Amino acid sequence: PPKKEEPAPVPAPPPLTKVTVMLDWTPNTNHTGLYVAKEKGFYKEQGLDVEILQSGEPGPAQLVAAGKVDFGVSYQEEVTNARAADIPIVSLAAVIQHNTSGFASLKEANLTRPKDLEGKRYGGWGSPAEHAVIEAVMAKDGGNGKKVKFIDIGSADFFSVIGKKVDFTWIYYGWDGIQAELRKIPLNVIMLKDFDKALDYYTPVIITSEKNIKERADLVKKFMHATSKGYELAIAQPEEGAKILLKHAPELNAELVMASQKWLSTQLQADAPQWGRQKKEVWEGYAQWMFERKLLDKMIEADKAFTNEFLPPK
Amino acid sequence: MKRYVSSFLAFLILLLLWEFSVEIFQIEKFILPAPSLVAGALIASFPLLLEHSLQTAVEALLGFGLAVIMGTCLALAMGLLPWVKRTVYPLIVVSQTIPIMAVAPLLIIWFGYDILPKVLVVALVCFFPITVSTVEGLDHIDQDMVKLLLTMGATPGQILRLVKFPGALPSFFAGLKISATYSIMGAVIGEWLGGSKGLGIYMTRSMHSFLTERVFASIVAITAMSLILVGIIEIIARLTMPWLYQKISWQQDEKV
Amino acid sequence: MKRYVSSFLAFLILLLLWEFSVEIFQIEKFILPAPSLVAGALIASFPLLLEHSLQTAVEALLGFGLAVIMGTCLALAMGLLPWVKRTVYPLIVVSQTIPIMAVAPLLIIWFGYDILPKVLVVALVCFFPITVSTVEGLDHIDQDMVKLLLTMGATPGQILRLVKFPGALPSFFAGLKISATYSIMGAVIGEWLGGSKGLGIYMTRSMHSFLTERVFASIVAITAMSLILVGIIEIIARLTMPWLYQKISWQQDEKV
Amino acid sequence: MLEIKNITKTYSSPQGEIWTLKDISLAVGKGEFVSIIGPSGCGKSTLFNIISGLERPDRGKVLLSGQDITGQKGHTAYMLQKDLLLPWRTVLDNCILGLEVQGVARDVGRKRAEALLPEFGLEGFARSFPVVLSGGMRQRVAFLRTMLQGKEILLLDEPFGSLDAFTKGEMHEWLLGIWEKYHPTVLFITHDVDEALLLSDRVYVLSTRPATVKLDVEVKLERPRFRDLITEEKFVKLKKLLLEALAQNKPHS
Amino acid sequence: MLEIKNITKTYSSPQGEIWTLKDISLAVGKGEFVSIIGPSGCGKSTLFNIISGLERPDRGKVLLSGQDITGQKGHTAYMLQKDLLLPWRTVLDNCILGLEVQGVARDVGRKRAEALLPEFGLEGFARSFPVVLSGGMRQRVAFLRTMLQGKEILLLDEPFGSLDAFTKGEMHEWLLGIWEKYHPTVLFITHDVDEALLLSDRVYVLSTRPATVKLDVEVKLERPRFRDLITEEKFVKLKKLLLEALAQNKPHS
Numbered sequence A: 001p002p003k004k005e006e007p008a009p010v011p012a013p014p015p016l017t018k019v020t021v022m023l024d025w026t027p028n029t030n031h032t033g034l035y036v037a038k039e040k041g042f043y044k045e046q047g048l049d050v051e052i053l054q055s056g057e058p059g060p061a062q063l064v065a066a067g068k069v070d071f072g073v074s075y076q077e078e079v080t081n082a083r084a085a086d087i088p089i090v091s092l093a094a095v096i097q098h099n100t101s102g103f104a105s106l107k108e109a110n111l112t113r114p115k116d117l118e119g120k121r122y123g124g125w126g127s128p129a130e131h132a133v134i135e136a137v138m139a140k141d142g143g144n145g146k147k148v149k150f151i152d153i154g155s156a157d158f159f160s161v162i163g164k165k166v167d168f169t170w171i172y173y174g175w176d177g178i179q180a181e182l183r184k185i186p187l188n189v190i191m192l193k194d195f196d197k198a199l200d201y202y203t204p205v206i207i208t209s210e211k212n213i214k215e216r217a218d219l220v221k222k223f224m225h226a227t228s229k230g231y232e233l234a235i236a237q238p239e240e241g242a243k244i245l246l247k248h249a250p251e252l253n254a255e256l257v258m259a260s261q262k263w264l265s266t267q268l269q270a271d272a273p274q275w276g277r278q279k280k281e282v283w284e285g286y287a288q289w290m291f292e293r294k295l296l297d298k299m300i301e302a303d304k305a306f307t308n309e310f311l312p313p314k
Numbered sequence B, C: 001m002k003r004y005v006s007s008f009l010a011f012l013i014l015l016l017l018w019e020f021s022v023e024i025f026q027i028e029k030f031i032l033p034a035p036s037l038v039a040g041a042l043i044a045s046f047p048l049l050l051e052h053s054l055q056t057a058v059e060a061l062l063g064f065g066l067a068v069i070m071g072t073c074l075a076l077a078m079g080l081l082p083w084v085k086r087t088v089y090p091l092i093v094v095s096q097t098i099p100i101m102a103v104a105p106l107l108i109i110w111f112g113y114d115i116l117p118k119v120l121v122v123a124l125v126c127f128f129p130i131t132v133s134t135v136e137g138l139d140h141i142d143q144d145m146v147k148l149l150l151t152m153g154a155t156p157g158q159i160l161r162l163v164k165f166p167g168a169l170p171s172f173f174a175g176l177k178i179s180a181t182y183s184i185m186g187a188v189i190g191e192w193l194g195g196s197k198g199l200g201i202y203m204t205r206s207m208h209s210f211l212t213e214r215v216f217a218s219i220v221a222i223t224a225m226s227l228i229l230v231g232i233i234e235i236i237a238r239l240t241m242p243w244l245y246q247k248i249s250w251q252q253d254e255k256v
Numbered sequence D, E: 001m002l003e004i005k006n007i008t009k010t011y012s013s014p015q016g017e018i019w020t021l022k023d024i025s026l027a028v029g030k031g032e033f034v035s036i037i038g039p040s041g042c043g044k045s046t047l048f049n050i051i052s053g054l055e056r057p058d059r060g061k062v063l064l065s066g067q068d069i070t071g072q073k074g075h076t077a078y079m080l081q082k083d084l085l086l087p088w089r090t091v092l093d094n095c096i097l098g099l100e101v102q103g104v105a106r107d108v109g110r111k112r113a114e115a116l117l118p119e120f121g122l123e124g125f126a127r128s129f130p131v132v133l134s135g136g137m138r139q140r141v142a143f144l145r146t147m148l149q150g151k152e153i154l155l156l157d158e159p160f161g162s163l164d165a166f167t168k169g170e171m172h173e174w175l176l177g178i179w180e181k182y183h184p185t186v187l188f189i190t191h192d193v194d195e196a197l198l199l200s201d202r203v204y205v206l207s208t209r210p211a212t213v214k215l216d217v218e219v220k221l222e223r224p225r226f227r228d229l230i231t232e233e234k235f236v237k238l239k240k241l242l243l244e245a246l247a248q249n250k251p252h253s
């Protein structure tokens, strides 16, 4: 029998570079872009093999700085704090353009504006920043934040406490707010960004270490290009994005993920020219705001805290 | 088995009480899900739970194994060399006051986010009971047995093999059983530090998705796995130490 | 005290090693601060640390007290009524496999946000060793002593007071000491659930502010407080049970 | 004064029924010192448990001064096989344990006990804990505790079983002295033929299980007695008698 | 064969020096059964510890067949005061412990031991663990273990001290039989005068601490001996002699 022709040897693809990303929480719709990029092979196209990890204590900031993971999902407050403590991390992209958090209460409590919160019970986790934020937001509306009663609810979730032990708490609309919609619990939410421009900070953001930027700029660029592509797809096809997220984190509540992803798809890029782009005034404004309220020991150099350099050119 | 009947009944009654109070007081399921709901979640997410459980089991077993090795070596060093015991034992006891959750982040920073830090958390949790029990076992060996072997001209190695090892075995296994109880829990704590698979991950994800019944389902899985591990050790103990479990008939009836 | 000299020296050597390796390997302080830095943080934030420690101490002591009451009552019930022991004991042992961190959020939901859930966490952590030790103490009381009192015509109350209570005391105190070791840690875990004051809060805040040396300072505080508590219990034990600590001179020398 | 009538007792164990006592009858007069001797495990302690009311016989009666006290506790002062000193009580407080149970105020009891300490060789040890006592002293504390209960009859179950031969000898001499002085009514269990003969007015020999009374020997040796009696001819003759009775119990002879 | 020459031993304890043995000399001939009797705590076990090489004397020598073995282990087979059976070894494996330490293969040792089990009343118990044995059987296992070591001299420290009087009597008879058959050289410690006389060819009486040799009695009673010997006249006479020697040790006489 004629000898079968040996198939031409396919040139072995260059070995993939191992890259790790640590999330700021359990996987949620904020992270969909990362999973999409992984699932759709955007990372592989760039020669990367990305592993996505869930975090606990401590957040990813220290791990990124210590070089234990390459990238992390963090938020502007943490990056600011870290840089003030000389921990060299840098924000590469804002995952959501505007702050989607706010003070939520049951509709029947009728707390529609910050001033209404006077004399009400706030359920928080006891960080000094909470006091400052509440006072700032209420001051803008002519209210007195000192009149709010603070109650520690720690790790208890929104739904187990609201309307019982406390009147309002601080939530991310894209997760808890959507869950409330699904449960048909009507809420009033006072969004932070509507009342104090300084509080319209970026949360979450994608970070890496200064060392990576200096020594492995190419890798950072490849990672961010693929990630951008992932988030762009999530913006364009939220249902597809949600499905991919659920495939990688099947423990999540599917209904919640679907609804949340749809809501977020309009928030991710929002009014920015491009997904992920950050503005210096946001970084400086928030740092200044923190410094003024003694939440920071020293002022940070805002333009070192973030960079847009690794986003794909537009 | 028979002697556990009454606790099992008590447990069933507790479950029923729980089921009915949830019903009667209309407790919302995200505050306290009814046992039936938990059972449902257990069944519905069984394949997923199994997958995570396997990861946790691997971590727990590796950590447990590491703790057995570390604990036994340290206990032997302490049991055989008094100055090691005098020096190390107080430090080990004091170290127990350090909350593992406070040290765990350091483990992650030092050893990365892979399986290693989880294994180390399990080992840290498990190693104390094993060490303490084994040291106690070695301490309580009848010194006259050692003396007897000395009169026979035995070497230190023979004394170790013929008297000290077997004499410390019951305490050693007692320590193993305590450690086994905590090993799965240790792995879950380790997973809370970060990772991508395991019951601890399943648990936090469920918690953050407001799926309280799944949180309970994972507690059930943790307990079941712990009990299985303890059971396995009990079986090994019985096989290793038949003399301890031999039925003692009325001693007076075997007269000279 | 003298017998702790060698461990203390070993501890100092460890500290020195740590100090120098941080120096030599240029380990960044947010990864592992040098002991001198920790000492500095300890001194600098002493008043703050003291304030938080007081809160934690109050929680720990209340929880510990609660555990003593719960544990003793349960142990007495189990020690005196065999059917209670047969039913409850296995359940208690199995309950030890449930990670406290998994139940803690429920405590918050059920018992509010005040000091109570923290006290409960401490009590849950502490109550197991106390119960188990006391039950064991009651189990190992010489039944012939009970028999002796019966022949004297003693009532159950008299037997309890004259034989069972004092006979179980040494085990009871052994359990107390183990519990005391874990009580401060329990309070810190409780505080991690949420709160506004206490070492646990101080610790998470320091962690989130990347002040790792303060995290270590709080670990030092936790250890110190635990040791003080254990010491206090040791003193109480010595005062309560003078017969246990009485110096035994060579028994052969007190011949008839 | 104490009469035991046709006592029978069977235990059930996982291995089946254990027939311990079979139709045992014996009597102790007032001020008499009576010993019971018998092989290990024959049921001697069981008999005492029945007399003291700790257990009930299957059949038979216990009479004290003609009154039926079967199954009633508190009529006798029982000194168990072990000394059973409570380690957490001082010597003095161990002595008054029985009085305390009876409801006597501590102070009263302590005074009564303290007066007797020298005679029991316990002077200066009132406030010591039992750990520091030697074996012989422990037995004397246990004995004082038994005496102080003020019961009409003392049941002593192998009080010197755990002592070495020399201490035992001393205790014998001491006990003979105490007995001369107070003449308590004593029922005494022992394994030791020499001990039984030296101390008693009468000796019952029990058989192996199920125990029956094999022999009932009057010990007609004049009192006061001393230790040297052991090697005297009359004594050795009685000993031979007892040893033979015991040997008949052995399964292989 | 075994000679002990001018042995002196002092312990230091927290309460000061304890002078245990003072210039003790004694000798045991080949095939002789020699007993040592003395008050509790006088230093009998200490003497055995020195002979077996576990401890060193302050002064004096231990000679075996003329050879100085002071402080050397492994020349004697020592049966300690407790039976010290290893609970995790079967009866058979307990018996061969000494052989195993000497490096004899297990199989060889087991065969040798198994052949002797019937004679030691242990037939059918080869594969049992010690928990199921009675006190007398335990002592026989310990004795077999000692014999099997194949040493020239056996040191037995109160082997029957923990047995009750009846079991003890049976063990005496059994030991007399074994001794008739094998004629081992034995040095035997006891508290019990009857036991010493019944078993031995010679008895040394030690004084209280510091122990010296008070008396050295040849026991000229014909062999084979049986238990009834105890009540015979020759025996009682010797007993009186020993008891008197012991009584002289008492501080209060």
Ligand SMILES: Nc1ncnc2c1ncn2[C@@H]1O[C@H](COP(=O)(O)OP(=O)(O)OP(=O)(O)O)[C@@H](O)[C@H]1O
Pocket: B250, B252, B253, D011, D012, D013, D018, D020, D039, D040, D041, D042, D043, D044, D045, D046, D047, D081
């Ligand atoms: N509670 C019990 N249940 C079953 N059997 C028992 C119980 N108490 C004693 N026996 C059995 O009854 C028999 C007699 O026991 P007892 O303690 O009266 O003997 P004894 O003559 O006092 O022995 P010793 O001389 O060893 O003290 C023993 O064989 C024992 O096994």
Ligand SMILES: Nc1ncnc2c1ncn2[C@@H]1O[C@H](COP(=O)(O)OP(=O)(O)OP(=O)(O)O)[C@@H](O)[C@H]1O
Pocket: C250, C252, C253, E011, E012, E013, E018, E020, E039, E040, E041, E042, E043, E044, E045, E046, E047, E081
């Ligand atoms: N290691 C030791 N350190 C200090 N003193 C000791 C030591 N060993 C024994 N002694 C003391 O030496 C004395 C003799 O002890 P030994 O055990 O030889 O007596 P014995 O005659 O065997 O007593 P018994 O008949 O009770 O077995 C005792 O008073 C004891 O207190």
Ligand SMILES: [Mg+2]
Pocket: D044, D045, D046, D081, D157
């Ligand atoms: Mg008895």
Ligand SMILES: [Mg+2]
Pocket: E044, E045, E046, E081, E157
């Ligand atoms: Mg001795």
